Amino acid sequence: MLYRLQQIDLQLDQAKLRLDELIQLIENDSDLRKAEELFKRQEEITKDLEKKLHSIEHDVEQQLIKIEQSEAALYGGRIKNPKELRDLEEEVKALKRYLQVLEDRQLESMIVLEQETSTLQRLQNDLNRIQQDRIQQNSRYLGEKTEIEREIQRLENERLIATSGIEPEYYQRYQTIRTSKKGIAVSRIQDKCCSACGTTLTGGLVQDARAPDRMVICPSCGRILYGG
Ligand SMILES: [Zn+2]
Known part of the structure; x- marks a missing residue:
């Protein structure tokens, strides 16, 4: 009778061990949280870069307007003074040089944004995959958990019967x-x-x-x- 009891107890030990494992597996969402955090951080990086790019684009537009205005004055015919015209010509040249600097900055920003956006996309895919896997895994784990709990209940009943005959x-x-x-x-x-x-x-x-x-x-x- 004790030997029979031991067989039940060993099965119970195993079932309870697996139940603990399953509970931990179901509760452990560290992978998911890590992926979420990486995605959020990257999202912020990308947003900041977008803002930066918009600001440069705005600067480029402003610079183009300034150039247009200066050129209109230069070629408009209203200014006759040669010195004034020379100064204006220098001003247009300077404005165009700075426009080049701004456009280089704009291009650089666009390249970096493109890289960071593709990283963001990759992290988004990772996150989706982990979420999807987790849903599937958890439904498997929950199914097994229900089975194990039923098994434990059955063994507990058997154990009760087995112990009733023992001194x-x-x-x-x-x-x-x-x-x-x-x-x-x-x-x-x-x-x-x-x-x-x-x-x-x-x-x-x-x-x-x-x-x-x-x-x-x-x-x-x-x-x-x-x-x-
Ligand atoms: Zn021995």
Whole structure:
């Protein structure tokens, strides 16, 4: 009866271990949170770059307007003074030089923005994939969790039935040994040896262990011997 109880207990141990694993797997969303964080950070980087690019574009437009106005004055014919015209010509040249600087900046900004946008797209894809995987995985884990919980319930019932026929004193002893011997309290005798520790047993012990009303302990490992 104790041997039967042990078989149930070992199955229960395994089922409970798996249940703990499943709960951890279901609750662990570190991958998802990491992907979300990376995506958000990249989104901010991209937004900042967009703002920067818009501001440069605005500067380029303003510069073009200034050039247009200066050229209109230069070629409009209203200014006759040669010195004034020369100054205006220099001004247009200077405005165009700075326009070149602004346009270079604009191009640079566009290239960087393009790179960062493609990184953002990649992170978005990663995030979508992780979310998708998680939904699928969790539905699998939840299905298995329900099964395991049902299995545990079934084993608990079986255990109740199994323990009802065992003397309280023996049951207590079984529990104590099980706690101190890594979950294995009962060791089956195989070829006159204790199967848990491998010690060869005397003929007397083997015979005693077959008697259903006696509790025989392995002299080497301290477990209950089962001769059946
Ligand atoms: Zn032993």
